[in-house]
Amino acid sequence: MGSLSLEMDFEPLPMTPRSLAMTPRSLARRRLFPNGENKKQKVAPPGAGPRKNLELEVMEPGLKNDGPSLDTILVNYLDTLKQRVNYHLGYPVNICYDHYATLAPLLQFHLNNCGDPFLQNTVDFHSKDFEVAVLDWFAQLWEIEKDQYWGYVTNGGTEGNLHGILLGRELLPDGILYASKDSHYSVFKAARMYRMDSETINTSVNGEMDYSDLRAKLLQNKDKPAIINVTIGTTFKGAIDDVDVILETLKDCGYSQDRFYIHCDAALCGLMTPFINNMISFKKPIGSVTISGHKFLGCPMPCGVQITRKSYINNLSTNVEYIASVDATISGSRNGLTPIFLWYSLSAKGQIGLQKDVKRCLENAKYLKDRLQKEGISVMLNELSIIVVLERPRDHEFVRRWQLSCVKDMAHVIVMPGITREMLDNFISELVQQRKQ
Amino acid sequence: MGSLSLEMDFEPLPMTPRSLAMTPRSLARRRLFPNGENKKQKVAPPGAGPRKNLELEVMEPGLKNDGPSLDTILVNYLDTLKQRVNYHLGYPVNICYDHYATLAPLLQFHLNNCGDPFLQNTVDFHSKDFEVAVLDWFAQLWEIEKDQYWGYVTNGGTEGNLHGILLGRELLPDGILYASKDSHYSVFKAARMYRMDSETINTSVNGEMDYSDLRAKLLQNKDKPAIINVTIGTTFKGAIDDVDVILETLKDCGYSQDRFYIHCDAALCGLMTPFINNMISFKKPIGSVTISGHKFLGCPMPCGVQITRKSYINNLSTNVEYIASVDATISGSRNGLTPIFLWYSLSAKGQIGLQKDVKRCLENAKYLKDRLQKEGISVMLNELSIIVVLERPRDHEFVRRWQLSCVKDMAHVIVMPGITREMLDNFISELVQQRKQ
Numbered sequence: 001m002g003s004l005s006l007e008m009d010f011e012p013l014p015m016t017p018r019s020l021a022m023t024p025r026s027l028a029r030r031r032l033f034p035n036g037e038n039k040k041q042k043v044a045p046p047g048a049g050p051r052k053n054l055e056l057e058v059m060e061p062g063l064k065n066d067g068p069s070l071d072t073i074l075v076n077y078l079d080t081l082k083q084r085v086n087y088h089l090g091y092p093v094n095i096c097y098d099h100y101a102t103l104a105p106l107l108q109f110h111l112n113n114c115g116d117p118f119l120q121n122t123v124d125f126h127s128k129d130f131e132v133a134v135l136d137w138f139a140q141l142w143e144i145e146k147d148q149y150w151g152y153v154t155n156g157g158t159e160g161n162l163h164g165i166l167l168g169r170e171l172l173p174d175g176i177l178y179a180s181k182d183s184h185y186s187v188f189k190a191a192r193m194y195r196m197d198s199e200t201i202n203t204s205v206n207g208e209m210d211y212s213d214l215r216a217k218l219l220q221n222k223d224k225p226a227i228i229n230v231t232i233g234t235t236f237k238g239a240i241d242d243v244d245v246i247l248e249t250l251k252d253c254g255y256s257q258d259r260f261y262i263h264c265d266a267a268l269c270g271l272m273t274p275f276i277n278n279m280i281s282f283k284k285p286i287g288s289v290t291i292s293g294h295k296f297l298g299c300p301m302p303c304g305v306q307i308t309r310k311s312y313i314n315n316l317s318t319n320v321e322y323i324a325s326v327d328a329t330i331s332g333s334r335n336g337l338t339p340i341f342l343w344y345s346l347s348a349k350g351q352i353g354l355q356k357d358v359k360r361c362l363e364n365a366k367y368l369k370d371r372l373q374k375e376g377i378s379v380m381l382n383e384l385s386i387i388v389v390l391e392r393p394r395d396h397e398f399v400r401r402w403q404l405s406c407v408k409d410m411a412h413v414i415v416m417p418g419i420t421r422e423m424l425d426n427f428i429s430e431l432v433q434q435r436k437q
Numbered sequence: 438m439g440s441l442s443l444e445m446d447f448e449p450l451p452m453t454p455r456s457l458a459m460t461p462r463s464l465a466r467r468r469l470f471p472n473g474e475n476k477k478q479k480v481a482p483p484g485a486g487p488r489k490n491l492e493l494e495v496m497e498p499g500l501k502n503d504g505p506s507l508d509t510i511l512v513n514y515l516d517t518l519k520q521r522v523n524y525h526l527g528y529p530v531n532i533c534y535d536h537y538a539t540l541a542p543l544l545q546f547h548l549n550n551c552g553d554p555f556l557q558n559t560v561d562f563h564s565k566d567f568e569v570a571v572l573d574w575f576a577q578l579w580e581i582e583k584d585q586y587w588g589y590v591t592n593g594g595t596e597g598n599l600h601g602i603l604l605g606r607e608l609l610p611d612g613i614l615y616a617s618k619d620s621h622y623s624v625f626k627a628a629r630m631y632r633m634d635s636e637t638i639n640t641s642v643n644g645e646m647d648y649s650d651l652r653a654k655l656l657q658n659k660d661k662p663a664i665i666n667v668t669i670g671t672t673f674k675g676a677i678d679d680v681d682v683i684l685e686t687l688k689d690c691g692y693s694q695d696r697f698y699i700h701c702d703a704a705l706c707g708l709m710t711p712f713i714n715n716m717i718s719f720k721k722p723i724g725s726v727t728i729s730g731h732k733f734l735g736c737p738m739p740c741g742v743q744i745t746r747k748s749y750i751n752n753l754s755t756n757v758e759y760i761a762s763v764d765a766t767i768s769g770s771r772n773g774l775t776p777i778f779l780w781y782s783l784s785a786k787g788q789i790g791l792q793k794d795v796k797r798c799l800e801n802a803k804y805l806k807d808r809l810q811k812e813g814i815s816v817m818l819n820e821l822s823i824i825v826v827l828e829r830p831r832d833h834e835f836v837r838r839w840q841l842s843c844v845k846d847m848a849h850v851i852v853m854p855g856i857t858r859e860m861l862d863n864f865i866s867e868l869v870q871q872r873k874q
Contacts, residue, residue, distance in 0.1 A: 100544035107537035
């Protein structure tokens with residue numbers, strides 16, 4: 001096999017009917033109906049449109065039902081997931097949540113942290129105490145005083161990006177959004193939603209922002225303020241844009257502090273870099289930082305943390321008497337379970353536990369990279385990254401089996417805390433085997 | 438006590454330090470630290486800013502901890518919630534979820550329905566089969582063919598509104614947003630986020646859109662397309678804007694079907710009206726319908742369902758190879774648990790069960806209204822509504838105890854499926870007692 005081109009090309013491997021048949025939905029369906037009850041299953045031909053014929057539907061109690069019961073469907077679904085845990089290598093999520101049994105009783109209620117976490121509601125079914133505890137912890141991690149910050153637990157990294165970029169736009173209404181082409185796609189989605197002008201900045205081969213391109217574009221648009229999305233760990237290559245270089249570039253180009261806003265998308269790495277260096281710090285003139293809570297830390301459902309400066313938030317607040325709260329969030333009604341899940345995990349693990357996780361993941365990523373290199377497989381690993389980029393395996397079933405994420409001719413493995421050396425060894429040996437065929 | 442003015446005035450009752458001390462956060466804290474461990478608790482004086490001194494924080498394992506353990510905090514929190522269930526009258530959520538024990542094992546995994554529900558991901562930890570089953574059920578309820586609709590399970594009603602209004606704006610880029618002043622606040626938030634011009638339409642005393650004001654404003658802005666938010670059940674008074682009258686008004690004012698877009702915010706009532714009349718139907722020229730899943734049906738965390746026409750969605754889709762999906766959602770990474778919770782509840786209850794719930798809630802609302810009227814308390818109940826609006830009780834502790842939602846001089850009780858006659862009787866007798874003091 002040839003060497004890995006880290007520049008993207010535009011020839012993704014074709015999807016065959018066979019590979020489509022191995023999609024997660026058909027896999028799941030196979031497990032849901034394991035005993036030949038799968039007669040109606042059809043494989044969608046490529047290009048036949050997105051809709052597939054599904055077996056699973058909402059049932060009506062009292063009507064005749066030839067298929068499995070609700071509980072059988074659930075048990076089969078859970079069994080499939082259990083079997084697939086050891087083959088989850090391509091996505092930046094902690095796939096298992098250790099404290100689920102302890103926290104399960106929360107599910108008997110509806111918990112809703114509607115509106116501002118710092119203001120009281122007139123209803124008891126929320127977890128804002130837990131939420132503020134979590135926010136305080138992150139504020140300390142990112143070096144901002146309790147009385148200086150505002151934030152909330154979001155539904156995920158995208159909501160954090162939507163919120164941070166909206167803050168920037170409200171502060172600098174004619175600002176241009178600058179984001180590298182390796183930024184998360186939600187950043188460009190935000191520009192479109194918010195009707196903002198944007199500039200896409202090139203990246204170097206490792207995925208990091210090309211600062212000379214940023215400089216050129218900042219100079220071209222000097223008459224307008226700059227809203228910059230800084231990615232602390234790109235989704236595919238794990239590259240970290242250097243906040244300090246970006247701040248220096250802004251200064252060099254004549255942008256004073258009242259003419260720029262910096263949002264840091266630290267989805268995966270916001271919980272890692274603080275244990276390595278002080279890259280993310282509100283002592284620097286940054287406006288907001290967001291992380292995903294379900295990534296490095298882990299949570300059964302997507303969530304995130306968004307922290308900004310308290311002085312910025314009044315711009316967004318609208319007094320809504322209905323919920324007796326000033327709402328400066330994107331989502332209004334908010335999940336009340338996730339703050340408790342985050343609080344519990346952070347408290348059980350602690351900074352010391354997280355630091356250990358970071359160290360082990362970095363070592364395991366280095367181990368994977370070295371082993372793959374020894375096998376003659378092209379591979380790349382950024383500094384301070386746990387994302388090992390490798391040439392895309394040709395066999396679709398292998399890619400699906402290991403749940404790899406692929407872009408063009410590349411795949412990656414994200415060496416998350418739950419991934420063991422044993423899993424990596426199994427992966428390597430199967431990959432080597434597969435390449436011989 | 439005087440009669441209830443259903444027009445709003447602008448003199449909310451003042452917040453006293455005592456009433457602040459009864460906020461849910463201080464209530465919760467009291468339970469969290471029940472044995473005099475509450476020394477540090479301070480009551481924020483009115484106007485002292487939003488930040489309160491909280492006792493709860495993230496702990497660091499290994500460090501000395503004089504307070505209660507993680508598990509003790511959780512148990513106390515759960516105990517408080519259990520005690521407060523019978524006093525939850527003011528909010529449109531089904532506060533208890535019957536099937537939590539069955540579904541709790543799902544919490545051991547991270548489930549993420551990233552991107553489009555109809556397209557496969559390259560990872561197994563999702564519940565898109567369940568999600569599509571739920572969407573199909575709602576499509577049938579609102580009369581649109583499987584191959585004609587697109588939708589997804591959202592994080593709540595707000596995301597549905599953000600999505601529906603964005604669809605309208607993308608189809609009609611210079612459209613003006615029309616929404617009644619009793620619309621949910623997320624509708625006006627959307628206009629601001631999306632940089633859309635908007636017109637606020639007056640409402641009649643019962644909370645319903647004032648169609649003559651709509652007509653006047655449509656005629657004023659005839660050169661621009663109209664994007665109309667129709668509220669099927671306003672948050673405070675439960676009023677239903679009449680889609681048919683609005684469609685007639687558009688026609689009368691000379692708006693052809695390619696020059697308007699209708700989004701229906703049916704947060705609470707979208708699951709009720711179909712069992713009473715066919716108000717919501719895609720056989721009419723409407724563009725999108727959203728409901729909240731945690732309201733009439735119930736779910737441990739906020740969620741919703743958004744359904745639109747498949748032909749509209751391509752405008753929003755962006756191909757993102759990273760997640761091997763075309764993403765036309767707002768939130769990207771999406772909660773994979775909520776579709777399973779919705780699927781289970783819908784299947785366990787069925788249309789027949791929902792219909793029974795609707796009937797019982799309407800009867801109970803009528804019962805509450807009649808009883809209050811007999812006691813000489815001013816009260817209002819819209820047709821087909823389960824929201825009983827009454828004069829705001831003067832005692833803040835009473836309002837907090839019953840978790841009532843208040844706007845100006847009004848309060849309301851939302852007679853949800855979980856609310857029994859016994860709870861209503863207790864409420865009435867306490868209210869009558871309190872008014873004598």
